Amino acid sequence: MQYIEKPVHPFNRILDHVPILGDVIRQPLGAIGFIIVLAFIICVIFAPLIAPYDYSRQDIPNRLAGPSAQYWLGTDHIGRDIFSRLVYGSRIAFGTALPSVAIALTIGTLLGLIAGYLGNKVDNIIVVLMDSLQAFPSIMLSLAILALLGPSLVNVIIVIGLTWMPNYARVIRAQTLSIREKTYIESERSIGATDGSILLSHILPNVIAPALLLAAMDLPWVITFEAGLSFLGMGVRPPTPSWGVILSDGYAHIFESQWPIIWSGVTLALTTLGFTLFGEALRDVLDPRVSGTRGL
Amino acid sequence: MESILKVENLEIKYHTRQATLSAVHKANFEIIKGQIVGLVGESGCGKSTIASAIMRLLPPNGEITQGKLLFKGTDLLGLSEDEMRHRRGQDISMIFQDPMTSLNPVFNIEEQMVDAILAHRSRNQSKSRSEAREQAISMLNRVGIPDAASHIRNFPHQFSGGMRQRIMIATALQTNPSLLIADEPTSALDVTLEAQITDLIRKLRDDLQTSILYITHDLGIVAELCDQVVVFYAGNVVENGEIHQVFNSPLHPYTRALLLSHPSNKNKTVRLTTIKGRVPSLKDLPVGCKFAPRCDLAESICFEQEPVQTNVNSHFVLCHAYAQNWQGKAAETYLNSSNNYQPTKEKTPQRLLVSESEQTVQTKDLKVHFKDSIGFLGKLIGEKQGLVRAVDGVDVEVFHGESLALVGESGSGKTTLGRTILRLEKPTSGDVLINGQEITHTSQKDIRHLRVGMQMIFQDPISSLSPRKTVSQLLLEPFKIHKIRVDSDKKVDELLEMVGLSSEQADKYPHQLSGGQARRVGIARALALKPSLMIADEPTAGLDVSVAAGILNLMKDLQDEFGLTYILITHNLNIINFIADRVAVMYLGKLVEIGETETLFSHPRHPYTEALMSAVAIPDPSLRDKRKRIMLEGEIPSPRNPPSGCPFHPRCRYKEELCTRVPPKLESFQNSTQWAACHFQDQIGRESELLNH
Numbered sequence A: 001m002q003y004i005e006k007p008v009h010p011f012n013r014i015l016d017h018v019p020i021l022g023d024v025i026r027q028p029l030g031a032i033g034f035i036i037v038l039a040f041i042i043c044v045i046f047a048p049l050i051a052p053y054d055y056s057r058q059d060i061p062n063r064l065a066g067p068s069a070q071y072w073l074g075t076d077h078i079g080r081d082i083f084s085r086l087v088y089g090s091r092i093a094f095g096t097a098l099p100s101v102a103i104a105l106t107i108g109t110l111l112g113l114i115a116g117y118l119g120n121k122v123d124n125i126i127v128v129l130m131d132s133l134q135a136f137p138s139i140m141l142s143l144a145i146l147a148l149l150g151p152s153l154v155n156v157i158i159v160i161g162l163t164w165m166p167n168y169a170r171v172i173r174a175q176t177l178s179i180r181e182k183t184y185i186e187s188e189r190s191i192g193a194t195d196g197s198i199l200l201s202h203i204l205p206n207v208i209a210p211a212l213l214l215a216a217m218d219l220p221w222v223i224t225f226e227a228g229l230s231f232l233g234m235g236v237r238p239p240t241p242s243w244g245v246i247l248s249d250g251y252a253h254i255f256e257s258q259w260p261i262i263w264s265g266v267t268l269a270l271t272t273l274g275f276t277l278f279g280e281a282l283r284d285v286l287d288p289r290v291s292g293t294r295g296l
Numbered sequence B: 001m002e003s004i005l006k007v008e009n010l011e012i013k014y015h016t017r018q019a020t021l022s023a024v025h026k027a028n029f030e031i032i033k034g035q036i037v038g039l040v041g042e043s044g045c046g047k048s049t050i051a052s053a054i055m056r057l058l059p060p061n062g063e064i065t066q067g068k069l070l071f072k073g074t075d076l077l078g079l080s081e082d083e084m085r086h087r088r089g090q091d092i093s094m095i096f097q098d099p100m101t102s103l104n105p106v107f108n109i110e111e112q113m114v115d116a117i118l119a120h121r122s123r124n125q126s127k128s129r130s131e132a133r134e135q136a137i138s139m140l141n142r143v144g145i146p147d148a149a150s151h152i153r154n155f156p157h158q159f160s161g162g163m164r165q166r167i168m169i170a171t172a173l174q175t176n177p178s179l180l181i182a183d184e185p186t187s188a189l190d191v192t193l194e195a196q197i198t199d200l201i202r203k204l205r206d207d208l209q210t211s212i213l214y215i216t217h218d219l220g221i222v223a224e225l226c227d228q229v230v231v232f233y234a235g236n237v238v239e240n241g242e243i244h245q246v247f248n249s250p251l252h253p254y255t256r257a258l259l260l261s262h263p264s265n266k267n268k269t270v271r272l273t274t275i276k277g278r279v280p281s282l283k284d285l286p287v288g289c290k291f292a293p294r295c296d297l298a299e300s301i302c303f304e305q306e307p308v309q310t311n312v313n314s315h316f317v318l319c320h321a322y323a324q325n326w327q328g329k330a331a332e333t334y335l336n337s338s339n340n341y342q343p344t345k346e347k348t349p350q351r352l353l354v355s356e357s358e359q360t361v362q363t364k365d366l367k368v369h370f371k372d373s374i375g376f377l378g379k380l381i382g383e384k385q386g387l388v389r390a391v392d393g394v395d396v397e398v399f400h401g402e403s404l405a406l407v408g409e410s411g412s413g414k415t416t417l418g419r420t421i422l423r424l425e426k427p428t429s430g431d432v433l434i435n436g437q438e439i440t441h442t443s444q445k446d447i448r449h450l451r452v453g454m455q456m457i458f459q460d461p462i463s464s465l466s467p468r469k470t471v472s473q474l475l476l477e478p479f480k481i482h483k484i485r486v487d488s489d490k491k492v493d494e495l496l497e498m499v500g501l502s503s504e505q506a507d508k509y510p511h512q513l514s515g516g517q518a519r520r521v522g523i524a525r526a527l528a529l530k531p532s533l534m535i536a537d538e539p540t541a542g543l544d545v546s547v548a549a550g551i552l553n554l555m556k557d558l559q560d561e562f563g564l565t566y567i568l569i570t571h572n573l574n575i576i577n578f579i580a581d582r583v584a585v586m587y588l589g590k591l592v593e594i595g596e597t598e599t600l601f602s603h604p605r606h607p608y609t610e611a612l613m614s615a616v617a618i619p620d621p622s623l624r625d626k627r628k629r630i631m632l633e634g635e636i637p638s639p640r641n642p643p644s645g646c647p648f649h650p651r652c653r654y655k656e657e658l659c660t661r662v663p664p665k666l667e668s669f670q671n672s673t674q675w676a677a678c679h680f681q682d683q684i685g686r687e688s689e690l691l692n693h
Helices: A010-016 A019-026 A028-045 A082-118 A120-135 A138-149 A153-180 A183-190 A195-231 A243-252 A259-286 B047-055 B081-087 B109-119 B129-142 B161-173 B191-208 B219-225 B243-248 B253-260 B300-304 B331-341 B375-380 B414-421 B444-453 B471-481 B488-498 B503-507 B515-527 B545-562 B573-579 B597-602 B607-615 B657-661 B681-692
Strands: B003-015 B020-032 B036-040 B062-071 B092-095 B179-183 B211-216 B228-233 B236-242 B309-312 B315-318 B359-371 B387-399 B403-407 B429-434 B454-457 B533-537 B565-570 B582-587 B590-596
Touching: A019 A028, A019 A259, A028 A082, A028 A259, A082 A120, A082 A153, A082 A195, A082 A243, A082 A259, A120 A153, A138 A153, A138 A195, A153 A195, A183 A195, A183 B454, A195 A243, A195 A259, A243 A259, B003 B047, B003 B211, B020 B047, B020 B062, B020 B211, B020 B228, B036 B047, B036 B191, B036 B219, B047 B062, B047 B092, B047 B179, B047 B211, B092 B161, B109 B129, B109 B161, B129 B161, B161 B191, B191 B211, B191 B219, B191 B607, B211 B219, B219 B243, B228 B243, B228 B253, B236 B243, B236 B253, B253 B545, B359 B414, B359 B565, B387 B414, B387 B565, B387 B590, B403 B414, B403 B573, B414 B429, B414 B454, B414 B533, B414 B565, B444 B454, B454 B515, B471 B488, B471 B503, B471 B515, B488 B503, B488 B515, B515 B545, B545 B573, B565 B573, B573 B597, B573 B607, B582 B597, B582 B607, B590 B597, B590 B607, B597 B607, B607 B681
Parallel strands: B020 B236, B036 B211, B036 B228, B092 B179, B179 B211, B403 B565, B403 B582, B454 B533, B533 B565
Antiparallel strands: B003 B020, B003 B062, B228 B236, B236 B315, B309 B315, B359 B387, B359 B429, B582 B590
16 A cells, blocks of 8 residues: 655644644644743743833823723823733743742652652651641741741742642642552562652652643742732832732722723733643643653 | 343444444344343453443443344333333342442441332332331342341441442342343452352342343353353354353354363363454454454455354354355364364473472561551550551472462462562561572662562553553663663564564553553563563453463463563462462461462362362353352451461361361371361362262
């Protein structure tokens, strides 16, 4: 039988060369998620080019205006362009959210793996530590640490990373506990594999997927958390535009104009949606049982 | 003869997103009053689909597109949902495979049984709750629940697996249905329990005249139990007839192959017959005869036209070879060749006599005890820490190049013993010697190097392979771990070829393999480093007969080629005779008998061995009335709380006062190689001597 090569769309050919991302984009929902996330990243990088005005430029006569040709999304209580502020705000949002979630994910995963795999005393100690961290309301804990360290962006990142870390440690620990008992782990041990290689090459790939998904869904939460800290004056100082600052400013004037709240809310919701869709597609791609052949 | 259920031209389709799949095609069979009809076939053949269709409980995407289900003359397919609901449980009952999950854990037995009776009250005239309770108790007594009246308020978890299956049967039969559908009711149970349950089913049939549709993949059970057999293959009834006829002169090539691939006592060929290929997936069923691609007789017509049902020797077969214009190999020659059914060759001569060979494994008074975890608080309040004696003082020797089978019911400690020999479990006391070297106290690091020489094949073929690694990564891993340089591609191909897989499999992930393929990959991986000792934990569990036969052949070939020493852990006694040189029988963590396979089967000295051997279902219906089966009462006690004296005494038929006090020692019988731990082994031995001559 003659082998006839099917015509391949040039776009598909490009996707073939991008290892994991290519497969994420191939899924329709993954593609939507990717486009949203990409749009935000473009905002982060090219903020001065995209924003029509400076984020602190005031136009008092037009304060609390609705959307118009001049101000696409309207203005806030001192007449600043909401669109420009949102665009610049993405820098703060991503600049704090990404590194803090990365910190939480890395440390949490490590602790979770160790606790779940070694068990016994080590497990007890780690679990008690995580539980006591979680026992504090996260906002109280953050405020306490920030009060000690002093408010700054770097400190906000560290604080958020620490408060979020127990979630990851728990998820990974629970997964590790169940994977540890699987036959294939014993089978690895029976061919003489070391604990380190069992943990890294057999347990980690099987437990990381839910944590990655959790991370994707946590990003928008962390952004709002940062907004909350900024609102309390422990995060970003005005006039630096943070989505949280925009939201809280808008909240103060909610009966005069709803636009600031609506737009900052929509932005947060879009971020959540984008990262969730992207995260779910990523999870499917990373699991060979769902996606077919490609794994980590 | 009253017909209870008549399945006519039944056609069942599953609608999936991609396609419509034909799950059952033109199925015809009939169940007569009081008969047990066996529905056999490999997994994925549509056996359970038929059962759901009869109950009209197909999943939402299943559809009966054609045919009739005549239940006592009325077509079940024509009934309204309400009328059908009245029949379920009342006229037609069902019991399922897993007794652990088919009883509701939050209701006690009385609630579950009485509710079922009261649900059908309108038909049973008006019945009060207490009458219903009386009825439930009498049914429980009937299925052998001791002192049912005081246990009926117990919850399912308070009963053992075998008891739960009895309760399931009682619940199914209490409304006195005309038809009982049993879907693999014993495949989750031990041989001894299996024998008890099949015996019970037969007794109940005799008493109540219930017709039974017995779905199973085990030909042995069919031969023990059934009156009629329906052989199913890829949604087709390929053969249908009276039990003795089907087993003595099977017509369809598939039936024949199935019977030949069964490793039972009767079938001591050097190699088992295997069926090439595998059961086709419903997605790509072959055109024409569904079995043609795997059939030795197949001619061109088989690949083009669907065969029609032919009546030969008063049983039905679905095969072109019996049509009048058949021009291929004559069906008669094929029928005659059923002489092959007798052993073709004698078993290979025993390898070196055990005593002349060196020991590969030796255990000395090995004990493995597990302590309950009671935690810090438990210790504080002085909770008693339970002790499970999984292995309790075992001395066993395995010699170079032999196969030793470890047998016993689940809970007898055989798997723990195997794992401890490989130091996957740390012994509580005692020693394990591998090739003369003591490994009980060796450091983790040194053990890792020793693992090169000893390997394990794990019970579940697919889940013992790391799910995110490809086959080639899995096969190369042993070399990576032990830092041995190899030519990767060549080595992978070589290993795959050794276990009979093609190199196409190298890039697949475990979940893309079939059970048999995954098992082969597991074996290849274990053999990669050329070990001398291989422990196989239930190597054929979960595999279909024809696939299992291939694995057993392979294991035997590999042993001949590399001089491997095998320890087989199994409760499937059928495979032992085929592959094991010696058998060690375990009960509650103790060795009760050990000896050469042939002797142990023919002259067991320990009453437990005797009962185990006789519980095995043999796929020969002519034996079932001649053979005297020794039924073992009850179930294996908890190793938490073993009986005093001889641990077997509560179930033993030779029990005397002495047994309850003094634990017997493992002693050799008349200085032979057979050792047994029983006070009366001389007597049992003489009896079996008499029986055999």
